[in-house]
Amino acid sequence: MPSRAELFKEIDSYRDTVYFLTALIHELSWDETQKKKTSGLSNEHGAEQIYGGGSVTPDLALLKCPEWGVLGEAKTSFSKSNAGRDKIRDQLLKYDAVATRWLGDDKRPARVKEAACVLLTHMSRKVEAADYLDAERTAGRFQPVRPFAIVAAARIPQVDVFIHLEKSYGSLVPRIKDEKLRKTVQVKLEQLRVSHDPVHFYDSSPPMPWLLTVLWDELLPSLIPENEFGERKRELAVQKQAGYLGIELSVDDAAAKLRDRFSMRLLNPNLPESPRLKEVEAAFQLLVTWGLAKKLEGREFGIGYKKLRNGSLDYFLKKLSSDKEEPRLKTKDKKQIPLFPEPDSSIDIDPKESAKPAKALKPRSKN
Amino acid sequence: MKPSLAVSIADSWLDARRSIAEIVETLPVEPLPQKLLAHFTVINYRTEIAPLFDHFKRPWGAVTERQRSEKGVLYNLEFEGVDDKRRSMPMRLWLLPEATVAVLITVCSNRDWRQGVKRLLDALYPKVYSPFLSQVALRTLFDGMGSALKPHLSMRLTRVSSVRRLLQTRSRKRFESEVTWTDIDVKSAFEAALEEKSFFKNLAFEVCEPDERADVVRSEGTAGVASRDAHFAVNKNVRWLYRSAVAPLLDEARDRSVFLRGRGRADSPRPDGVRAIAARFTGNFRVTTEELPQLTAILRRYPDASVSILHANPYLDASVVDMRDGSSIELLLASENQMLLLPGLRATESALNRICRFLYEQVGEAHFADARS
Numbered sequence: 074m075p076s077r078a079e080l081f082k083e084i085d086s087y088r089d090t091v092y093f094l095t096a097l098i099h100e101l102s103w104d105e106t107q108k109k110k111t112s113g114l115s116n117e118h119g120a121e122q123i124y125g126g127g128s129v130t131p132d133l134a135l136l137k138c139p140e141w142g143v144l145g146e147a148k149t150s151f152s153k154s155n156a157g158r159d160k161i162r163d164q165l166l167k168y169d170a171v172a173t174r175w176l177g178d179d180k181r182p183a184r185v186k187e188a189a190c191v192l193l194t195h196m197s198r199k200v201e202a203a204d205y206l207d208a209e210r211t212a213g214r215f216q217p218v219r220p221f222a223i224v225a226a227a228r229i230p231q232v233d234v235f236i237h238l239e240k241s242y243g244s245l246v247p248r249i250k251d252e253k254l255r256k257t258v259q260v261k262l263e264q265l266r267v268s269h270d271p272v273h274f275y276d277s278s279p280p281m282p283w284l285l286t287v288l289w290d291e292l293l294p295s296l297i298p299e300n301e302f303g304e305r306k307r308e309l310a311v312q313k314q315a316g317y318l319g320i321e322l323s324v325d326d327a328a329a330k331l332r333d334r335f336s337m338r339l340l341n342p343n344l345p346e347s348p349r350l351k352e353v354e355a356a357f358q359l360l361v362t363w364g365l366a367k368k369l370e371g372r373e374f375g376i377g378y379k380k381l382r383n384g385s386l387d388y389f390l391k392k393l394s395s396d397k398e399e400p401r402l403k404t405k406d407k408k409q410i411p412l413f414p415e416p417d418s419s420i421d422i423d424p425k426e427s428a429k430p431a432k433a434l435k436p437r438s439k440n
Numbered sequence: 441m442k443p444s445l446a447v448s449i450a451d452s453w454l455d456a457r458r459s460i461a462e463i464v465e466t467l468p469v470e471p472l473p474q475k476l477l478a479h480f481t482v483i484n485y486r487t488e489i490a491p492l493f494d495h496f497k498r499p500w501g502a503v504t505e506r507q508r509s510e511k512g513v514l515y516n517l518e519f520e521g522v523d524d525k526r527r528s529m530p531m532r533l534w535l536l537p538e539a540t541v542a543v544l545i546t547v548c549s550n551r552d553w554r555q556g557v558k559r560l561l562d563a564l565y566p567k568v569y570s571p572f573l574s575q576v577a578l579r580t581l582f583d584g585m586g587s588a589l590k591p592h593l594s595m596r597l598t599r600v601s602s603v604r605r606l607l608q609t610r611s612r613k614r615f616e617s618e619v620t621w622t623d624i625d626v627k628s629a630f631e632a633a634l635e636e637k638s639f640f641k642n643l644a645f646e647v648c649e650p651d652e653r654a655d656v657v658r659s660e661g662t663a664g665v666a667s668r669d670a671h672f673a674v675n676k677n678v679r680w681l682y683r684s685a686v687a688p689l690l691d692e693a694r695d696r697s698v699f700l701r702g703r704g705r706a707d708s709p710r711p712d713g714v715r716a717i718a719a720r721f722t723g724n725f726r727v728t729t730e731e732l733p734q735l736t737a738i739l740r741r742y743p744d745a746s747v748s749i750l751h752a753n754p755y756l757d758a759s760v761v762d763m764r765d766g767s768s769i770e771l772l773l774a775s776e777n778q779m780l781l782l783p784g785l786r787a788t789e790s791a792l793n794r795i796c797r798f799l800y801e802q803v804g805e806a807h808f809a810d811a812r813s
Contacts, residue, residue: 084750233776261774262774266782302765303763
């Protein structure tokens, strides 16, 4: 079981990856000449792309047909193991093949005129990633046909928080963006949040406490009728004898709503499903384990909605982490100190004496 | 039982056979007897308001119909006073046309207003909410009231209940509050508050005229109270109060409701982003990273809500679920001088008003505006 800090870090890094991806999409979608969002963009992030030998699902796939297309993979922490790195390399080569396919050939028409692949990684990993890929290139194991670039990203806590993007290796299309990213781009976090619906999930599996928090804080309250909150809450609780607000919903329904409202599907409703059904199902199972939900017939669950102590995220982190609260003293185990201790049996008492009723204390005589 | 003086005055004044327009046009100038005040309480509502009144019944009180005509309804608010005795108060509800703003007009003492009207409004939340006034808005209203007086008259504050935020100190308390019984002219009171970075909650005022005998002022006889929660009352010159304070307040309330309405993502799906509100800190107020722990502690104590801190350093991201109506609002502080309120799927006017009020009171002087996308 991971510690609370580890879980929190995982969420943070997941959310940062979402921010980096959306910032890069935001940047690539911006039309420099018109000073507005480019029209006619095709968002295919997380969608299946065929490369010849099979299919892949790149985290980022943005096309401006018939001009350009960009494919990308977000690997914020790159990988420390060689096997992991080799896997990333192979994946990027597959993306390269997809990019080539986008350009068309004898059999199929071209989707775009130029296409490139991007590895999106954290600023702290950019040199390692570049060194590794360079070595692989020299060794002949990594030779992309289409332009390839590493884009490094970081959240910069200046006075205002920015998402900083810079191209640190290779080249990118379209050319104007290649140049812009070479000179670094800073997207204000606030700007990113205001101009986009909240994308909380991308193609990769979200950390469980994060999925639960979005479910509990954002989706579920909107499904409970407004007048069941507040003053009527107590009355309802008495009616239901449950002590909380109730809502019935199926896993499929919850999953569909999470995807439609909080995933990359906000950009394109035809994108594949993330979070995946099994993840949402696991989340519901956890709620059942913690007594917050009840399994009903079929795929339906009854959820007892209530305010969780210290906020939902804190509650879920506590439940899912290895750090436990200090065990509280159980009153049952500790007997109260008797007010009138029973006589110690080890002391010899004259049976005759003890049989007599206890003498009442006499007031001490004055003389 | 003989009706009390307040009831008989209100009965004749707020008669259901008179339309609101007639009432407003013929507001009395002469003083009300005893400690009675004519109260105007401005509220915003989100659902049909009349049915809420028709069915209102609580252990401490109820609303009944006293008189009805084609021109309007005179309600009767029954409530339990501080002395545990049942009291009743005639009340007229004025619904503004083409807006979700209403005014409750009553004649009673200030204490009865708190025991009756205030409780009624609290009980009707979140269907009804009071549009809170910022210190700047309150000052503008007071300036208007002052300038609407005859030139030789002036307004003075006799009781000031003020609050000073303590975010930037190491205090364990969130704010410092005090009530001062004083006699100070309005302008200097507001300036002193600006200097001290405090804001007013309630005020009692008096209209004064110069005394011929010496270089002092004496009361002209008009006295009243005002609160940040859009409530004004006066004992004399009701017409003056209505024209100079209540009428502009109605515009403010109307704008507030338009500003807060329809921000939930489920109400208005927009492809180009969320309808976020930016709380722009005014003056020199800034939240620095060192103050974030203090700020998180304040947010965690937001009443009737579940607050999860999603990120606390170096920027603040908190998810707030309002447990009074199930609204979710995300707070993002990613720059020094403003905080973003990002509405979730459900974000009602009342919940947004409540959190804006809370942030204004406990975090810092701010101006609320549409966040630019």
